[in-house]
Amino acid sequence: MALRLPIISSVSKLPNWFLKIKDLAANGKWKEVLSCHHELKEAGIQFTDPSFFPPILKACSAISFQYGKCVHASLIKQGLDSFTSLGNSIIDFYVKSGALSCANDVFDCMRIRDSVSWNIIIHGHFNQCAFEHGLGLFFRARSTGFKPNISTLVLVILACRELHCFDDGQIIHAYIILSGFWAISSVQNSLLCMYADFGIEFARRLFDEMHDRDVISWSIIIRWHVQNSEATVALELFRQMVSEFLIEVDGPIMITILKACTNLQNFEMGNLVHGFAVSRGLKDDMFVGNSLVDFYSKCDDVDSAFKAFNEIHQKNVVSWNSLLSGYVQSEKHSEALLLFDSMRTAGVEADEVTFVNLLQVCKFLTEPYQCKLIHSKILRQGHESNELVNNSLIEAYAKCNCIGLAWKQFSQMKHQDAVTWSTMIAAFTYCDMPGEAIAVFREMKQVKENLNTVIMLNLFEACSLFGELKISKSAHGIAVRHDLASEVTVGTAVLDMYSKCGAIESSRTAFEYMPQKNVVSWSAMIAAYGMNGLPREALSLHAEMESQGLKPNLVTMLSLLSGCSHGGLVDEGLSVFENLVQDYGAEIGLEHYSCLVDLLARAGKLDSAINFIDKLPCRVKPSASAWSAILSACRNYGHSGVGAGALARVLELEPSSSAGYLLASNMYASGGLWSKSANVRLLGKKSGAKVRAGYSLVHVNNRAYRFVAGDRHNLLSEELCIFVEQLHSWMKIENRDHDDISETRER
Incomplete structure (x- = not known):
């Protein structure tokens, strides 16, 4: 019979075991903690001191949920779960294990709860994005006199942001002022973030009331202006922050300012910011370096982007993708492919953004082999489920005239969204298959995919190529029924579609019924007249456009010139060109x-x-x-x-x-x-x-x-051939009769 050790009621009787477990827990050696506990259990030793179990429960939350449940069961049997401190550790174990419902059960069964209990359960809900329940717990805790800690307050404010609870946010703001938490920077900045989500006027009022504004406070306000297309205001605030308030900058705010320069395409300001970042010792910050590459790339200065890229000591995939995007945008396709080779040599694994950029290169180079090669890499790296990659593949295959592969890719997709359907419609249209494009649209309607402007524009393009007026009118009707026809872009596309079908009257009607017209609309109608052999109407419409105070752009003038050229209006065309030179000069x-x-x-x-x-x-x-x-x-x-x-x-x-x-x-x-x-x-x-x-x-x-010449597959080809032969015979008869009449006259 095995020798059983007696139950130990005091930690002091086995100090070595307790200290060993405590030391292992302090060093994060959770497996060893559980191993020691298991040895004690096997030896029949039990601890009744609650302070022994928190390290065990911590180890369980890191290693084994099931073992932790066993420990909890053992504590219940021993009656130790009634201790508030141990109950808090049990709640913490369940929270960190993701078992929020179990944590709630333990919390609800506690007879005595302290501030730690409330903080743990509230934190648990917020950390698992159960914001509404967590906020409810917070207000319930406040009614019991609970005093939250700073981290709990920050999370409560975050919950108000996520739930868009403006009124609750203001209540919490008032509590923060009354309870003396207002002076704490992290709380102030959290409130500032919340108010920025509700409206900049609230945020600016709070910002102006703050006595100690740090770099985070300035970043919040500046970032709001950048994200809301007010980059100029953001740059002015940055100037005040640095010059007037002497706030030391950090990496995140430099990234925001570079984004502002990118949005404005302000190359000179971006250069100054670059120099400022170097002077502040931020040139080695990888994220700042990536933002610099992105800025120069989007300003079409890939040489500077390349220099900024080379100055990044530790590059990640974003660094490579930023420069790759710059090469693609600047149409330096060979350089983009060489960069991708260098990226592979450096051991950096491509991601979805990399492949989308490479497919853009294939689209411009129209190289099917290269497109297939990239497709194989996408499959090997498991990115085939990404919708953006799939849509880019469809488009790239279509531009490489591999419409069969584009259709295969489309058909294999488990889920097609509006972008996918639109891409496939555009792909068939590009490959001169408008009938198939229209058929895809009809199939899309059967699965009840929501229509949008882009889908309709692609459909109109297919109808323009198809040339059948009845289908074009049907497409126009669909746009009207879905309240899309009132948009300027859609209205312009409709009149362009009708003009390419030869229905110039319908074009003019669509133009007249447009609720709003811009320069593009007028230009499209002028081009429609020129395309349909009505140059004088195009000139008249141009005069009407100018009489309404709209200045024609270079596209308008090109349409006018083209109309005059095809209509034989030499003097009028020369006059148009003279006006063009006078108005635009070097821009021509x-x-x-x-x-x-x-x-x-x-x-x-x-x-x-x-x-x-x-x-x-x-x-x-x-x-x-x-x-x-x-x-x-x-x-x-x-x-x-x-x-x-x-x-x-x-x-x-x-x-x-x-x-x-x-x-x-x-x-x-x-x-x-x-x-x-x-x-x-x-x-x-x-x-x-x-x-x-x-x-x-x-x-x-x-x-x-x-x-088409030589086409024998058209449904009407045989009938047409018979008709042409008859027409040819009639022409011969007409010629012979004409010759006979002429000969009689000569006699």
């Missing part, structure tokens, strides 16, 4: 000059067009479109000599474009130079230039049919 873009060249060339004024090109400002170099306009005019007016020179310029600027080869081939063919025409076409094939076939859009029975 290359496209405006190219459009004027097109205007002159279309009218047969080749000499004037070439002279205009020769006299362009030094900063402007003629584009391929300008020389293509010259080449097109040479084809129409039979100037193959001039056209040969224009062709050389087009091929120099756009060697992979098919437009130059086709125009030159047609130019030589129209002049009867068949061998030269054939040689140019052969040269185009050898260069690998891809020819995108033009098409005709025909409306039959309220449906739009697209016909």
Whole structure:
């Protein structure tokens, strides 16, 4: 029979055991604490002194919830749970183990509660985001005369912020003043945060009443102004803080100020802040360094961003992503890919932001292989469930003309939100598949996804490409029913959609019914008239726009020029360009000059067009479109000599474009130079230039049919071929009859 040790009623009888457990607990060696306790239990030794158990319960909260429950059960059997101090330790054990309901049960069963009891249970609720229950406990405790500690007060104020309880917050503010806690900085700053959430006027009033404002107090007020698009005010407050009140800055406030400079795109101020951060010894702060990289990147100065990046001694994934975003934004795609390689070499694992940036690179480079490579990395690192990554993948595959892969990615997603549906609609539209885009929208409507402005804009774009007026009107009706048509962007897209379907009257009606119009709306309507061969109406609308006090922008003027060019209004176009030069001067873009060249060339004024090109400002170099306009005019007016020179310029600027080869081939063919025409076409094939076939859009029975040369798959192709053959026969008969009449007249 095993020898049982007697029950020990006093800690003093086994001082070594108690001191050993206490020492182990002080050093956080929780496993050893429980091991010692277990040995004592196995030996049959029991302690009846409540002060022995708090370290045991602490160890249980860190190591084993089940063991802690056993200890609690043992204490109940021994009747030790009635001690308030031990009850507090039991509540603390359950709170730290996440068993809030068990903590509540123990708390409710306590016969005597002290301030520690209330603080523990209130802390437990707040720490587990049970703000409403925690706040209720606080007011219940106050009715018993409970005096909270500072940390409890800070958490109570946080609960008021989270629950948006302005009235309760003011009650607590009054209690803080009466109880003498007002002078404590952490309490003041917590109140300041709360009032900033309720409105800056309350926060500023409290801020002005504070006698001892530290860097945190200033940070709260300054951050509010930055977050609410008042960066200029934030910078002025920062100046006062440093210059007038001589407050020593820290890393967080420098990050906030750099954010203000970023929002304002104020490069000079950002440079000064950078110098100030260096002078205050904050250049080694990784978070400040990341903010500097982000600032320079968003100000399109990636060279400075790279320098700031190199000065960060310990870089994290945010450091790399900030510079990567800068390269992507500045369209330095090769540098972005090289940076990603360096990131992998440095052993930094990419995250969702990294992959979204890389997919943006793929989108611009239109490299399917690179897109698939990044997709494989996403799968290997387990980021395929991230919605932002998935949406970026769909868009990138579409821009790489891999619409099948984009659709597969979309179909495999477990949950498609509004952004995903919108992205898929845009993907089909981009890949010249408007019918499929509209079908996706219909499918989205069946699953009752909420519509938003972006979805409607993508749908309108698909309808514009589809060209069927009935569907376009239906899309317009959906926007009206969902109260989206009144938005300026939606109204503008509607009139643009109608104009691309050839329904210029519907465009004008949509324009007239827009409750608010901006420069973009007027420009879109002017462009619609120009696109539909109504340049005089476009000029008239431009005059009306100016009479209402709206100044046209460069896009408006480009639309006017284009309308005059396609409508043959040379004098009016020249007048528009003169006004453009007078109003905008150096701001005029290359496209405006190219459009004027097109205007002159279309009218047969080749000499004037070439002279205009020769006299362009030094900063402007003629584009391929300008020389293509010259080449097109040479084809129409039979100037193959001039056209040969224009062709050389087009091929120099756009060697992979098919437009130059086709125009030159047609130019030589129209002049009867068949061998030269054939040689140019052969040269185009050898260069690998891809020819995108033009098409005709025909409306039959309220449906739009697209016909491409050689297309035999269209539903109306056979009927159309029969019709064309009949038309051809009638034309022959007409020609023969005309020849017979002419011959009779000659006789």
